[in-house]
Amino acid sequence: MAPIPRLRTYRGPALLSYGFRPFFLFGSLYAGLAVLAWLPMFYGELALSTAFAPRDWHIHEMLYGYLSAVITGFLLTAVPNWTGRMPLQGRPLLVLVLVWAAGRIAVTLSAWIGWELAALIDNAFLLLVAAAVAREIMKGRNWRNLKVLIAVATLVAGNVVFHLEAHVLGAADYGVRIGIAAVLALIMLIGGRILPSFTRNWLARENPGRMPAPFGPFDVASLIAAGAALVAWIVVPSGVLTGAALMAAGLLQAVRLARWAGDRTWRDRLVLILHVAYAFVPLGFVLTGLAALRLLPSGAGIHAWTGGAMGVMTLAVMSRASLGHTGRALVASASTQVLYALAVAAALARVCAAVHPAWNDALLHVAGGAWAAAFVGFAIAYWAVFTRPRLSA
Known part of the structure; x- marks a missing residue:
């Protein structure tokens, strides 16, 4: 923006x-x-x-x-x-x-x-x-x-x-799945617009070479597949057809992400974190697909989507948009990078807690503590950004 x-x-x-x-x-x-x-x-x-x-x-x-x-x-x-x-x-x-x-x-x-x-x-x-x-x-x-x-x-x-x-x-139950699907749709739609754009802009300026693939028929097909899989999951969350549709959608979303050249953005943490956040989208599809086949607890995929794709993506977008719209340099400070790491750690810990019930209590506390530190820390670190006038050019 x-x-x-x-x-x-x-x-x-x-x-x-x-x-x-x-x-x-x-x-x-x-x-x-x-x-x-x-x-x-x-x-x-x-x-x-x-x-x-x-x-x-x-x-x-x-x-x-x-x-x-x-x-x-x-x-x-x-x-x-x-x-x-x-x-x-x-x-x-x-x-x-x-x-x-x-x-x-x-x-x-x-x-x-x-x-x-x-x-x-x-x-x-x-x-x-x-x-x-x-x-x-x-x-x-x-x-x-x-x-x-x-x-x-x-x-x-x-x-x-x-x-x-x-x-x-x-x-x-239905209200939960509808809400998750709606937010995922926004991430796939808007993320599919801003990730390639921000990546292309940075690469053109700092690291010329392979660029993100432009939006095309593959993106349309991957979005349609994801939408169909989510509708199936909302209506019938378990079953072979739902599981297969979810895992196929996850594979397509993983390929879509790989086409955006995120592996070439390691030096710009504001861009890199967007790709890391989006990686939880295909991960969530695959884990939820396995849950539909009764091979994993449902919480693993749901928290990959909610804690990972949604939590990390919102933190990434909030920090970038807040800096850009207040006239500040688009650079992830050390404290911002710590917040990113905490959010990713929280998401991974919560997914692992669902996959490994024996570690549930310890991992829940790790996930909850890291999540709270990331988001309360963001509010504190960006308080002046939100409450003071835009910097002059």
Whole structure:
């Protein structure tokens, strides 16, 4: 995302001058703190006044709490670039942030206020985001990005299903899979745009030679295969056909990633981490495919996707976009590289905890501690980036 040249005269707090600022800051803080609450909940040492089962609260707040915040921050910053229209700033942005925060409180206190009211408040946020993105895309006649809106609308539907399942059945399953599939679709769509672009720009300047393959029929085929596999997984998560479709999609996504020349970007950690994050996409497909064949626990693939592809990718995108949009050099500092390492370690530890149940307790604590350190650490390290005005050129 390049800096937005079209700005209204704005004299309010810097935090509310761009969509990425509040949502990246508060979203990352929430991601870290929510996991610190989740571990004692998992071990029965903490109880929240939520109508959700502890597992569902954890999954919901990562998928529809943290990830929804980061996706919103990204879209509120990227869509104006795509459409040529003004970004959301000031009071309207503050209202959106407050609605998101209200959703987090409502879900956590849903046993007290009632699941219906909690669902209404929580779903209001994603509905507002979908409406805002739809309005900007249609006003800007930017029809090529309607596919992004479809993914956001799927996330909205997944959240509605999640609340209904949790209330009627006592546990959410379809809502979980729909949410994961929607976020993965965004990563494959937007990641397939930014990874080759950022890689090509850096290689052309610093390491000429083999370049990322341009978007073409292979990418279209790999996306269609991934979409079909995810639909099959949502509907029938176990079985030979679902397992085969998931593993085939994983192979195609691995080849797609290899075509982007990430192996030539070792010297630029801001670019390299994007490739590392995307590698969890095919890994998740393969592990989930093996789980569909009942050869592995389902948690291995799900956490490769959520902790790895989603967690590491959002940290990578947040750091790069925040530096670029505030006039800072696109360089991963030593502290940023430590945050990347912590996020990758957290994802790998969580996947291994699912694969090796005997090591579960130790690895869960490693994963939770590393995740919290990565995301709370990011909020602390980038606090000034988010709360101070853009640096002058």
